[in-house]
Amino acid sequence: MRRLVHHVTLALLLTGCLVTAGAQAPFAALSINSAGPQVMDITTGITTLPQGGSVVDRDTGVSFDAAHIRYLDGSFIEATGVTMDGAFGSLSADLVRIEMADSLLTASGNLRLHRDGLVVTATDLRYYALSNIAVFDGGVTGSEPSFSAERVLLDVISGDVLLVGGYSFTSGMFTLTSPTEGGTLELRLQEVDGVLVYDAATDVSPDLLRRFSAHF
Amino acid sequence: MSVVLALGGAALAQCTRGPTTSEVTVPDFVAVYYQSFKSDSSNDVVEFFGGVCVTAVGGEWTVMAERVTVTGLTGELGLQAPNPSLYLGPWVITAGSLEATLEELVLTEATVSGPDVDGGARRLSVDLTTSEITMSDLHLNSVAFAVRGTVAVLRGESLTLVDAGVSTCIGMETPPYEIVGLRADVDLGARSVVLEGGALQLAGANLPLQESITISEESLAAFSLPVKVQNVPDPGRQGKPGSGLGVRLVGLPVGEDVSLDVGATGVDTEHDTGLVALLRTNTSIPGSRAPDPATTVTSTFGLEAGLPYLDVDLERPLTPWLSLSLGAFSGAAPGQDARHEAMAQLTASTPVSVINGRIGAEVFSAATALAPSLDPSLTSIMGTRIGGAVFATARTGTTAIGTLSLETRA
Numbered sequence: 001m002r003r004l005v006h007h008v009t010l011a012l013l014l015t016g017c018l019v020t021a022g023a024q025a026p027f028a029a030l031s032i033n034s035a036g037p038q039v040m041d042i043t044t045g046i047t048t049l050p051q052g053g054s055v056v057d058r059d060t061g062v063s064f065d066a067a068h069i070r071y072l073d074g075s076f077i078e079a080t081g082v083t084m085d086g087a088f089g090s091l092s093a094d095l096v097r098i099e100m101a102d103s104l105l106t107a108s109g110n111l112r113l114h115r116d117g118l119v120v121t122a123t124d125l126r127y128y129a130l131s132n133i134a135v136f137d138g139g140v141t142g143s144e145p146s147f148s149a150e151r152v153l154l155d156v157i158s159g160d161v162l163l164v165g166g167y168s169f170t171s172g173m174f175t176l177t178s179p180t181e182g183g184t185l186e187l188r189l190q191e192v193d194g195v196l197v198y199d200a201a202t203d204v205s206p207d208l209l210r211r212f213s214a215h216f
Numbered sequence: 217m218s219v220v221l222a223l224g225g226a227a228l229a230q231c232t233r234g235p236t237t238s239e240v241t242v243p244d245f246v247a248v249y250y251q252s253f254k255s256d257s258s259n260d261v262v263e264f265f266g267g268v269c270v271t272a273v274g275g276e277w278t279v280m281a282e283r284v285t286v287t288g289l290t291g292e293l294g295l296q297a298p299n300p301s302l303y304l305g306p307w308v309i310t311a312g313s314l315e316a317t318l319e320e321l322v323l324t325e326a327t328v329s330g331p332d333v334d335g336g337a338r339r340l341s342v343d344l345t346t347s348e349i350t351m352s353d354l355h356l357n358s359v360a361f362a363v364r365g366t367v368a369v370l371r372g373e374s375l376t377l378v379d380a381g382v383s384t385c386i387g388m389e390t391p392p393y394e395i396v397g398l399r400a401d402v403d404l405g406a407r408s409v410v411l412e413g414g415a416l417q418l419a420g421a422n423l424p425l426q427e428s429i430t431i432s433e434e435s436l437a438a439f440s441l442p443v444k445v446q447n448v449p450d451p452g453r454q455g456k457p458g459s460g461l462g463v464r465l466v467g468l469p470v471g472e473d474v475s476l477d478v479g480a481t482g483v484d485t486e487h488d489t490g491l492v493a494l495l496r497t498n499t500s501i502p503g504s505r506a507p508d509p510a511t512t513v514t515s516t517f518g519l520e521a522g523l524p525y526l527d528v529d530l531e532r533p534l535t536p537w538l539s540l541s542l543g544a545f546s547g548a549a550p551g552q553d554a555r556h557e558a559m560a561q562l563t564a565s566t567p568v569s570v571i572n573g574r575i576g577a578e579v580f581s582a583a584t585a586l587a588p589s590l591d592p593s594l595t596s597i598m599g600t601r602i603g604g605a606v607f608a609t610a611r612t613g614t615t616a617i618g619t620l621s622l623e624t625r626a
Contacts, residue, residue, distance in 0.1 A: 175241050177241075190257050
């Protein structure tokens with residue numbers, strides 16, 4: 001039995017592997033390249049890359065490097081010490097987990113997202129790849145522009161942002177503060193004279209509400 | 217005043233962050249409390265709406281409006297609001313529009329309410345550095361008087377008006393009389409007006425007044441305000457001259473011991489208007505020799521309610537104990553029948569030290585004729601009178617409660 005496991009490990013060392021969960025769905029066809037040995041628990045089917053590696057999703061373009069990776073073919077990938085690029089921008093986090101069946105990416109721990117016109121830090125992130133909506137929770141703060149909120153929703157395609165709950169938002173010389181019972185503030189991405197800026201509105205447009213409605 | 221306080225209270229209630237009220241601050245300029253907000257980067261503006269309160273960082277002023285637009289976010293900062301209410305110290309100012317910069321607030325078509333005063337101005341600007349308020353076409357009513365001016369500057373409680381007008385006819389769009397001047401200085405705290413280069417405008421006439429006139433509550437209380445308004449009843453609607461509402465300026469100094477009353481009677485629509493122009497004199501004619509006593513002559517003559525009026529009294533001491541009085545009267549008080557009368561009276565009196573007073577006697581003779589006011593030439597009653605009387609006056613010395621005086625006449 002030890003000899004068999006050794007052979008599996010060697011085989012995985014030599015070749016990248018493809019983790020699939022279904023055709024055409026985001027995160028359905030992840031390509032994993034190990035930076036070291038891979039260990040597969042044949043009782044659970046979970047493979048561990050103790051020296052980490054890189055992961056690429058051909059459909060979403062998501063790719064990341066991680067210091068440590070665990071995955072179960074067709075089910076999930078879990079990585080620590082992650083630096084990730086994708087449609088949502090560049091993300092770094094202590095822990096990232098991708099649920100392939102739900103096309104859901106979650107991240108936590110020293111979370112930081114950076115994209116054109118927006119930098120966000122938060123405790124937790126859920127990225128719904130099917131709807132291209134990212135939801136940040138837990139002491140969400142932003143720079144470029146400067147804001148804070150209990151929850152922040154990001155449409156990764158349009159770049160529009162919704163601050164939810166108690167929030168503050170600074171734009172130029174303004175610092176907006178939510179009502180004491182909380183509220184919503186729409187930040188709509190605009191390009192003015194070649195510069196990306198956010199226009200803010202307390203009356204959220206119906207279009208944005210519809211896009212974010214499932215994630216309030 | 218209570219209205220002002222109530223409005224102020226409402227302003228404060230809305231000017232705090234609350235369950236449904238958001239807050240935005242612009243450092244060193246304003247804090248804004250609002251229901252809804254929208255920024256427009258392409259036009260360099262932000263808009264607050266749904267009930268907005270804007271307060272200066274130092275709290276010197278507050279603006280409330282349904283909608284407020286902040287302009288010049290990347291340039292020169294400004295603020296615009298239609299139909300705003302401005303709370304500035306004790307003043308509440310509502311207006312058709314507001315435009316503000318870091319230096320001044322400008323309001324148009326403003327109505328002004330302050331401590332015991334209210335009015336309006338076509339344009340009003342507040343210097344945010346000095347808190348000086350400059351107004352154009354201002355009209356302001358207080359409890360004591362109404363003032364107006366083409367230009368007005370308010371510094372604290374001191375209001376200076378140029379091309380000013382003052383009237384005690386408060387709240388009337390066109391007052392029946394007005395004292396106009398090149399300049400007026402109003403002390404809103406003391407409720408007094410000093411008018412320079414003044415003239416009385418009444419019934420189309422323009423009568424120059426003294427170089428400087430002071431109108432105050434004290435002058436009102438002392439009846440030194442030269443304007444009297446009277447309403448003479450007209451029972452049975454007989455239309456007697458002088459009936460109805462009358463306004464006259466009294467005691468205008470036109471010379472030494474000579475004053476002028478001018479005005480009009482029947483200025484309301486229900487009565488005939490009559491001119492009032494009465495000269496009043498009070499003359500003392502010295503005796504021909506040094507110890508001779510002076511003769512005193514008082515007279516009033518001119519037009520009363522558009523009809524001739526004469527009232528002359530002469531008093532001449534003949535001896536130290538005997539004096540002669542001569543009087544003549546012809547005319548009618550407003551709303552009264554005409555009276556023509558002449559009278560001569562001799563009065564003799566002598567001091568009596570025992571009673572610390574005088575005793576005396578007087579005899580008089582008078583001839584009187586009454587005539588209907590509507591036809592003064594038609595005499596209705598005529599007669600003569602002769603009479604006499606004796607009298608005595610006595611005074612105590614100074615007591616703890618003052619000096620007591622007693623006079624008897626028979």
